[in-house]
Amino acid sequence: MSEVLRVENLWKSFGKQVVLKGVSFSVKEGETKVIIGPSGTGKSTLLRCINLLVKPDKGKIFLDGEEITRPGIDESKIRTKIGFVFQQFNLFLHLNALENVMIGLIKVKKMPREKARKIAEEALLSVGIDESLWKKYPAQLSGGQQQRVAIARAIAMNPRIILFDEPTSALDPELIGEVLKVMEDLARKGTTMLVVTHEITFAMKVGDEILFMDGGKIVERGPPREVILNPKHERTRRFLSRIKELYTLEGS
C-alpha cells in the first residue's frame, strides 16, 4: 500500500514553549491511525501543521510523496486534498446543512451547482443526515448532527486523508455514539484517516496503529491491542488508567 502521509522530525514552538519535539510517523493508504495522549501535548498542533494552518519550525511533511512544507507551495491546493474535522464542528453558520457541504465543491472545486448538490446529498446520506435536515442551519441541529454534517463536508471533497481533531470531545455523551459509528464506517470503507481522540474503544475497533503522545513526542506506538492492553511505558500506563477510570465511571 502506498504512503499517503509522512511526517519527518517535526518541531514547533510557540514562544518559549516547545510543543512538538521531533515527531515522525507515516500513514498508508486506507489506514486509520489514532493519536492519543494528555491535553496540551501538541496533538492538535500536529494536525494543524499537517493541514498547513500552522507552520512547523523544523521538519518535513509529505503528501503522496510531495513535500508540502517547502516554501512556495500552493497551500490552498494542498488543503483540498486534506479533510479536517474540528472538535467544535465549525460548520458555516450562515449556510444550511446542504450548503455547508456544497460550498467547497462549488467555490473550490468549481463544480456546477447541480453536480455539487448531488455529491453533497450523497455525502449527507452516507453520514445518516436525511433530507428532512438538509435545510436546517447549524444552530438548529444537535451537536452529533452538526459533526456528521462536518464529516460529510470533508468527505464530499474526496480528500486523500481526513484529519479528525477530537471530533467527539465537544459532544454530549449520548451523541458520541452516532459520530463514532460514522467514523467507523468510514474506516472500514478504507478511508485514510488520522484521528486524535480519547475514544479508546474506537481505537481498538478500527485503528491500525496507535500513537501515544506526551510532552510533544511520540512516546509509544503499536497495534491498538498492544498499546492499550499492554502498554510498555509508565506514562502510557498512567494516561490509560486515567482514561479507563473516567469511562468506567461514566459507564456505571
Place this chain on the structure above:
Amino acid sequence: MEPSIESYIPVIFSGLQYTLILTFGGIGLGLIIGVPLAFLEVLGPRPIRIFISWIGRIIRGIPLLVILFIIFLGFPALGIKLPPVPSAIIAIGIRSAAYQSQLFRGAIEGIGYSQYEAALSLGMTKWTAFRYIILPQALRIVIPGWINEFTIVLKDTSLAYAIGVSEIFTQAVHIAQVILDYQTPLLIVAAIYFTITYLSSLLANKVYSKLMIPGLGGGIRR
C-alpha cells in the same frame, strides 16, 4: 406680508435631492472604501494593518467640518479644485469609511477565527474565505450598526451648509433669513431628518429579521 408655510415648504424640499445625494454618495463611498479596509485591517500583512489602523484613527480624530474645509478650501492649493457637492461627498465618504471600516472590522472579528479556519481547510484562498464565508455573516451582523452610521451620515450632510451646498438645512436657513423666523423652518427641517432616520431604522429592523439566521452573531434574537 407674512409668507404662508405652504409657500416655503417646497423650497426646503427642493434641497432634499442634495441631502439624499450627499447621504447615499457619502455612505456608498464609505462602504466601497470601508469594507476592503476592514478586510486588510484584519487579514492583511502586519505593516498594512498598522498603516490602515493609523489612517482610520487620524480621520476619526478630525471633525467632519475640518475635513470638509481641507478638501474644499485646502485642496485647490494642491491644484485640486472640486465643486461643493463632490467635495462634500468625498469628505463625508472618507469620514464614513473610517467608521464603517471599524463597524465591519468588529463584525468580522466577531465571527471568529474558527469559521475562517474551516474555510481555509476546505482549500479556500484567503479571499474566497472572506468573500463567501466571512462577509455574508459580517453583512448580517453589521446591519443595525450600519443603519446607525447611515443616520449619522444623513444628519451630518447638514454640515455641507458651510460650503454652500443647497441641501435641506441650507434651504431652511436661507428661508429663515428671508422671513425672519428661524423657528418654523428649522422645526420642519428637523422633522424631515427625524422622519428619514425613523423610517430607515424601521426598514433596518425588517431587513435584519428577514436576513438573520439562527445562531449567527451570538443570536439573542431567534
